[in-house]
Amino acid sequence: MIIDCHGHYTTAPAGLWDWRKLQLSHAGNFSARPTISDQEIRDSLEGAQLKIQRERGSDLTFFSPRAGSMEHHVGDAAVSQAWSRECNDLIHRACSLYPSNFAAVCQLPQSPGVAPANCIPELERCVRELGFVGCNLNPDPSGGWWKEPPLTDKWWYPLYEKMVELDVPAMVHVSSSCNPAFHFTGAHYINADTTAFMQFLTSDLFRDFPTLRFVIPHGGGAVPYHWGRYRGLAQDMKRPPLKELLLNNVYFDTCVYHKPGIELLLKVIPADNILFASEMVGAVRGIDPETGQYYDDTRRYIDAIDWVSAADKKKIYEGNVRKVYPRFKR
């Protein structure tokens, strides 16, 4: 079985975006629900994610709301709450229509400066009532201004306690950037991945939460490329070796869109810590003229590597995902 642990509903029907516009124009004082039919959901998926799954031979995608649209920085906590609920409900509907193709991962109703504990009710609702298997956690709900405490600060602990209790991991994933310095998919996403890893490296978070698990997407940002730097920084700081310090808790996905990058990832990061992903339909949608294949067809890069054992590939494609997301059972 091939499980893609990182997919967003980037093709959601117009009804969702129409609702969002109405929500914002009503300044949060808005109780209508989006008007989206099951057929519209089917239409939005059949020609996109489902078609691509078939073409590329992946079986199931962990499916969450569009990351760039989480927009935790827009409006207040109540706006974020209502928007997250609608996005998550739509994910639940999509996953219910195609239970063998999708498993649900939720957006959290974060808001700048608001305690992450505020997200617990929505996380519990999604996991306990709707069968979601994980969540996306934004380390920078300000959208590029980085005003929140590091992910290792006690500010985040109540949410982590709930994640541990529910046995769900978080993918560390920012949303769009309203800081003109940072292009969202080209800089902000990758920077956030790198930043979160370094926050983990300098803290004892996983001594406090030995079973807490994070997936760092986009191949871990810059981390595997600079693995020697991170090993050396940890060593200079008298921290334990990275394997001991982090690798029971931190995982990397395979959203790296060329073969040399995937090769590096598989070379330096233990196979136990890599989860297959493509983030389709996502940040990069074109065909690479150097290969004639889609940039984000990450399975091709992995399949083409002959020095990774079949057992390790099975871990990357399925075993590790099941280990990190134990609520996924199929």
Add this chain to the structure above:
Amino acid sequence: MIIDCHGHYTTAPAGLWDWRKLQLSHAGNFSARPTISDQEIRDSLEGAQLKIQRERGSDLTFFSPRAGSMEHHVGDAAVSQAWSRECNDLIHRACSLYPSNFAAVCQLPQSPGVAPANCIPELERCVRELGFVGCNLNPDPSGGWWKEPPLTDKWWYPLYEKMVELDVPAMVHVSSSCNPAFHFTGAHYINADTTAFMQFLTSDLFRDFPTLRFVIPHGGGAVPYHWGRYRGLAQDMKRPPLKELLLNNVYFDTCVYHKPGIELLLKVIPADNILFASEMVGAVRGIDPETGQYYDDTRRYIDAIDWVSAADKKKIYEGNVRKVYPRFKR
């Protein structure tokens, strides 16, 4: 000849740091000069950078003030001006004592919210009067809050006009971070590299300045690892191919502290765009237990690669540095 294009005076004598403390405690109203003897300069270099040059067989280092201490966010523009001048003068003295070991690169007296044109007099002084061959440009003088316009904004153009006139490149290099989200050498440096590259990718800066040149240090941040992502993003945005768009103007150094990272860099980035560097004595000072060698001994990684031609290695070690820094003549 082997030229290391990226070295900071991290071992500067105590007199410099004492002076800085006095400067800050006098709130800028301070006219004394640092008390540092030639012998102290020699002592600070003989057992460190010069010893390491000999041990590793590099010939000459492009030497600039300690990046983490540029601290453009501390004090106002006058404080930054006086501090930059002292740091640059000290670099000039070190390079004058060891003219066959060092060439000088200057710190710019940037200050948050102050027009970069303000840096022109110090750049001119360093280049025209003191023989400096380049400068370090901080894309985020706020120290981790990213409040300046992107490097591609016209805000920066007067400085670029002067760089073009003087025919000197800039290494894009942030200083320390006062944002608790960003560890300075583990996140802020690498993020800045990635961010600057994406700013360049989305702009027509090099149409306006066809001969302007930037070196992106630390192996280009996350960029080579995600080269497919960047090629794909440019393509989706209908930008020209990266080679055409950027690679006459943007160069990467080799400060990547493990062999798989260097291999990736040399595999995906054209040899014409790679400049040898180690940033010693710098961010990572230990010995890698996996190799028994210093993490930052980047020459070993390059020398060990047998699929890069001798001609390309000569470019990386010397030719490209001379091309990018034409004021360096030796």
